[in-house]
Amino acid sequence: MDRIKEKMNQLRLEAEEASTKVEELQAKVKNLELENLTKEQEITSLSHKNSLLEAEVEKLEETVKTLKESAAEGQAHGTQNETLNRRLQLLEEEAEQADKTLRETNEKLRQTDIKAGHFERKVSALEAERDQWETKYEDMAKKYAAVQKELEEFQMEIGNI
Template sequence: MNSLRIEADEAASKVEELQKQVKALEQENLQKEHEITSLTHKNTGLEAEVDKLEAQLKEAKALAEEGGQHGTQNETLQRRLQLLEEEAEEADKNLRETNDKLRQTDVKAGHFERKVQALEQDRDQWEAKYEDMAKKYAAVQKELEDFQAEIGNI
């Protein structure tokens, strides 16, 4: 009986020890579940942050690409501006040359206008002289005809 008691005590102590192990394992299991829950929550948060960062990365890439396009457009516009400035300078140079030529032409035109006026005055004088001479010629012609008529009558 003693041996049964000893065996029962040993079995009871083993049961107690096993119950303690079960409690410890249950406690450890509960801690692990809490840790899993915590890690799952943390993982969800990190996944959301990854999604957010990926969206920001896409935006940054889009902005970088847009910036590159703007840079290219800016270079194109700067080249265009430079060409337009060169054309404007050339046009300004041509305008100055044209204005100089116009002034010279105006001076020549004024000179020729004065010449034309002088020649018109000369022409008017010559026409007046011609008319006088034509009248004198007509008068002399008439005198000659009259004289010839008188001579013819004599």
């Protein structure tokens, strides 16, 4: 019996050790489950953060795309503005040249008008002089005709004598 008691004591000791070990392992399992739960919560939290960050990255990429398009448009507008400024400058230069040409033409026209007036007066004077000469010529032609007639009469008289 001693052996049985010893065996029983030994089994009790083993059972107590096993029970202690089970309690330790259960505590360890609980700790691991808590750690696992904490890790899962952390994973969930990080997944949520990750999805928020991905959404923000997409938003920022859209913003970058929009800003690049705006910059391209701005550059295109700048180029177009430079082109229009060059055209404006050329048109202003052409307008100045046209204005200068117009002033020169107006001056030449004024001088031509002055010369035309001068020549018109000269033509009027020459026409008046011509009219005088024509009148003198007609008078002289009449006198010549009269003298010619007298000469003929005189010649007839002489021829009759």
